[in-house]
Amino acid sequence: MNDDSLFGDLPEQIAPVSILQAGVDPVWTEHKAKLIARYLRYFVFITKHGCYVDGFAGPKNKGVSESWAAELVINSNPKFLKQFFLCDEKAGQVQELEALVASQTPDRKRYFDVRQGDFNTTVDEILASDVITDKTATFCLLDQYSCECHWETVRKLARHKAEKANKIEQFYFLATGWLGRALSQFKPENSVPDEWWGNEDWRSLKGLSGDLIAVRMSERFRDELGYRFVHPWPIYQRDRGQGRVMFHMIHASDHPEASKLMRRAYRHVLDVPESDEQLILELAESQTS
Numbered sequence: 001m002n003d004d005s006l007f008g009d010l011p012e013q014i015a016p017v018s019i020l021q022a023g024v025d026p027v028w029t030e031h032k033a034k035l036i037a038r039y040l041r042y043f044v045f046i047t048k049h050g051c052y053v054d055g056f057a058g059p060k061n062k063g064v065s066e067s068w069a070a071e072l073v074i075n076s077n078p079k080f081l082k083q084f085f086l087c088d089e090k091a092g093q094v095q096e097l098e099a100l101v102a103s104q105t106p107d108r109k110r111y112f113d114v115r116q117g118d119f120n121t122t123v124d125e126i127l128a129s130d131v132i133t134d135k136t137a138t139f140c141l142l143d144q145y146s147c148e149c150h151w152e153t154v155r156k157l158a159r160h161k162a163e164k165a166n167k168i169e170q171f172y173f174l175a176t177g178w179l180g181r182a183l184s185q186f187k188p189e190n191s192v193p194d195e196w197w198g199n200e201d202w203r204s205l206k207g208l209s210g211d212l213i214a215v216r217m218s219e220r221f222r223d224e225l226g227y228r229f230v231h232p233w234p235i236y237q238r239d240r241g242q243g244r245v246m247f248h249m250i251h252a253s254d255h256p257e258a259s260k261l262m263r264r265a266y267r268h269v270l271d272v273p274e275s276d277e278q279l280i281l282e283l284a285e286s287q288t289s
């Protein structure tokens with residue numbers, strides 16, 4: 001049965017504000033990559049080092065300037081991020097990633113690893129490579145189209161480090177704007193939704209608004225994976241919060257500063273970047289306040 005009725009038009013619902021973000025200027029789809037790069041610039045000012053894992057890294061909008069997360073992150077200054085794992089299953093996308101790496105000025109301190117394949121498999125190779133130790137501050141972008149990233153993959157990333165270490169941070173794309181439609185189009189024998197959600201409970205999302213699905217997924221990152229700080233960030237269809245929410249980016253971290261930094265990045269995504277000196281001062285102030 002192809003059950004279109006299971007996820008028909010989703011009702012508008014008001015989600016609890018304790019998890020959803022209130023009072024911040026909205027970011028729209030065009031600026032998602034800038035949000036990621038801006039956040040990571042803040043992140044490295046705290047960590048002074050880091051590893052960037054991008055599971056679905058090929059460019060979505062080739063040729064659209066400043067729209068490719070991997071490119072903005074790799075080219076961001078200062079170059080504190082030292083290890084990069086860039087993965088995509090499509091050969092053409094891998095070529096784009098290889099060209100991006102080849103365009104970098106050689107730097108022996110930076111390590112680039114481009115891998116072709118299903119990230120749900122390559123994740124095992126990356127975690128087994130010993131590059132990410134308990135002390136390596138690591139950010140993993142999971143920028144899927146809709147349901148490509150298995151819950152098991154998210155879980156493996158969360159479990160990689162020892163219990164007392166800060167877990168690998170995750171920034172997870174949740175297609176709340178079209179999830180209902182996407183899920184209703186899978187045939188019952190198709191295993192994709194079960195692998196995406198981790199079990200059959202995705203069926204209980206029926207009738208929930210996008211906001212509530214984002215809250216539900218955020219709760220899973222917190223309750224099932226044990227992340228201390230989890231927030232879904234709504235990304236709008238058009239500028240300045242116009243149009244509907246197209247998707248949410250769920251940010252899960254154990255670092256007490258992470259949510260503050262993401263809030264700051266979300267707010268300032270279009271502003272001229274702060275100078276290094278200004279940032280050092282402002283971040284030190286916000287850590288003590």
Ligand SMILES: C[S@@+](CC[C@H](N)C(=O)[O-])C[C@H]1O[C@@H](n2cnc3c(N)ncnc32)[C@H](O)[C@@H]1O
Pocket residue numbers: 033055056057058059060061067068069070087088089090093117118119120143144145148
């Ligand atoms: C939404 S795009 C990524 C956009 C990119 N982050 C950007 O900033 O432009 C998703 C990418 O994931 C790739 N992809 C889809 N399924 C995949 C899988 N199972 N494993 C790895 N890559 C996959 C696609 O080829 C595509 O390049």
